[in-house]
Amino acid sequence: MGVTMRDVASLAGVSSKTVSNVVNNHPHVHPETRARVQRAIGELGYRPNFSARGLRSGRTGVIGLAVPELRQNYFAELADDVIAAAENHGLGVIVDQLGGTRQHEVDVLTNGLRQTDGLLFSPERLGTEDLQLLDYVGFPLVLLGERIFGGPTDHVTMHNVSAARAATEHLVDRGRDRIAVVGAHPDGRENQIRPADLRIRGYRQALFEAGIEHEPQLERRVAPWHPQNGAEATRELLASGLQFDALFALNDTLAVGALRALGEAGVRVPEDVAVIGFDNIDTGRFTLPSLSSVDPGRGEIARTAVEMLIERIEGGQGVRRPARLYKADFHIVTRESTGDLSSELDT
Amino acid sequence: MGVTMRDVASLAGVSSKTVSNVVNNHPHVHPETRARVQRAIGELGYRPNFSARGLRSGRTGVIGLAVPELRQNYFAELADDVIAAAENHGLGVIVDQLGGTRQHEVDVLTNGLRQTDGLLFSPERLGTEDLQLLDYVGFPLVLLGERIFGGPTDHVTMHNVSAARAATEHLVDRGRDRIAVVGAHPDGRENQIRPADLRIRGYRQALFEAGIEHEPQLERRVAPWHPQNGAEATRELLASGLQFDALFALNDTLAVGALRALGEAGVRVPEDVAVIGFDNIDTGRFTLPSLSSVDPGRGEIARTAVEMLIERIEGGQGVRRPARLYKADFHIVTRESTGDLSSELDT
DNA sequence: GTGAAAGCGCTAACAA
C-alpha cells in the first residue's frame, strides 16, 4: 500500500477533496475532472484507507452479526442471507459466535463488536428478564429471534405462535389426532416468551380448535435443540408405549434426530407417523423421507433486519423513532414426511 | 460515544500515551498508575476507537474469510472453526461469500476485504491457471482448499489423494470390489489439480493396489457437488444396470444425495451398497444410515491457517519467508453406512 | 464545482 489521496490528487492536478468526491460518487463533480481523477486512481493503483475514512466519518461500513454458532444450519443459512443483504448495501459483516455462554452475550451487548457501525444480535441465553441490558446499548442494534420482547430496540422475528399452529393444523388436516411434539422447554413454565414456549402455545391452540384433547405426555421436553436430543426424546416416546400418529418437532434439527429414531425403530414415515419440523433448513430436502417444515421467511428476516439496522445507523442517535417489531411471513412446505406416498425428490 | 484517551488521561492525571500503554497491556507501567488509569476508564466508560488505532498502527485486528457460500455445511463449519481460532488470538473475522462467480473471486483477490489485515481465501472458481493473480496480491494471504497449488503464498489443505485412497481401501477392506465413485470432474481430464481430480486419483490408486480392475463406467461425473446432483448421478448409476456393491461420494454433500437415491430405490445400505463420503460434516451423524466419511482435519486446518496468517501479518512485508504448504492429518470415521449391521446412533 | 485548512483518536518515535 502507500498510495494516498494526495498522490492521486497531485497526479490528477486537483485537490484531495476532489479525489474524495470522486471516490465517494458525489454528484457535483465535472465529468472531465472525474475522468482525470479516475485515470490517476487506476495508474497509481490507489485504494482508499478504510480506517482513515472510519476515523474521520465515524462510519466503518461494517456491521456485526452475532449468532449462537454457525454449525447450526439455521444460523449458517441466516448468516448467508445477512451477508448477501449487507453486500447489496455495500456493507461488510463481522460474524461473531456467542458460543452458548451468557457472559459472551452480555459482553457483546455491552461493548459491541470492534470496527462496526451496528449489530444484528441473535441471543441464545439472554431472555426478557435481561431487558434492562438493552437500555444501555450504546450503538445501533437490531434484535433477532424470539427470546427478548418489548425492548427499546428494533426487533425482527417470525410468527412463532401462528406458524406452529399452522404446522399442527397441517397434521390435523391429514387426519392425525395423536400429535406428539418434541422440543418443549424443560422448565415447563407456560406463557414464557421463548421460541419453545411460543411454538407450544401454537400447537395447543391448534389442538383446541380441532377439538383434540391435549395429552401432556405427548409434549416432550428437550434442550438444547440438537439432533441427538431429538432422537433421544423420540426414542423415549416410542418406549413409553404412548400412541401417536404424528410428530411436530419444534425445529428441523430436532426433526432430523426424530427421523433417525423413527427409522431405527422401523416406524414408517409418514404412514405410521407423519413428521413436520420448523425452520426449513436445506438439509430437510434430502433426509429420507424429506422433511415437511415451516418456512419462517429467513431471507425476508435477513433483508429486513439489515435494512432496519442501516436506517438506525444513518438516522444517528438523533432520530428517536420508536422501536419497531417486524414479523416475517411464513408458509408450510409439504414434503414426504407428511405427504402422500410417492417418493419424488423435492428439489 | 465521545470519550477519548485524552479524557481518560486528564481524569487519571497522566498523559494519553500512558493510557495507551495500559489499554494495550504494555509491560512497563507502574501497577499503581495502571490501576488509576483503569479506574478512570471504568468511570468514563471509555472504549477505544479501533478506526483510529487502525489508522495509526496499520492494523485493524480483523481478518477476512472468503468462502464460496455458508449454506454449504462444510464452509459453515470451517467458518465456525476459523472464527473461534481467530477469537483466541483476539481477532475479528469479516466473512465474505464468493457466490460462485469468478469475477467476485478476482475482485476479492485484487482488492482484499475492507478493514482487514489479511485474508483466508478458499476459491471455488479460480484454478492453478490463475496462479499469476497471486503474484500481485498486496496483502497477507493464506490459501485454503485444493484448487491452486504452487503459488507464492502459504497454503493449508488436506491430503486429498491419500485420504481418498484410504476411503477406498476402507471399502475394499469390507470385501467390496465393485466400487462406484460419484463426483468426478465433468471435463474428465486427468492429473488436474482440483479436489475432484485428486480424490479420483486416490480412488484409482487404491483399486490398483488391491488388484481390482478399474471400471470407467463406475466413475460418475458430477458438478457442482450438491445433494440433488449426487442423487441424480446415483439414480443414473442404478438405472444403468451396472453392478456395484460400494459407493464413494467425493464429498458428504453428494453422499447425502446418494443415500436418498439408494433409499428411494430400496437398495439397502450398507448390506447391498456400502457408502462413504468425504468431509465429515455434522449432518452425516444423523442421516439414515449414518454416514461414514473422511475427517479431513477441518479444525486443524482452521487453526493452522489463522496462525500462518497472523505470522504473515506480524512479519510484515519484510519477512520473505518462502511459501509454506501445510496438509492436515485425516482419518476415516466409520459409521453405519459402511459398518456392521447394528444401528447404534453415533453421537 | 473546487480548494485550503483543520482535525478525527490513536500510537510510533523519541525525549526526559
Add this chain to the structure above:
DNA sequence: TTGTTAGCGCTTTCAC
C-alpha cells in the same frame, strides 16, 4: 516509567 511531538489518510467545514 512516563511525557511530548507529530502525523497516519481521510472527510468536514467553509471559502471561493
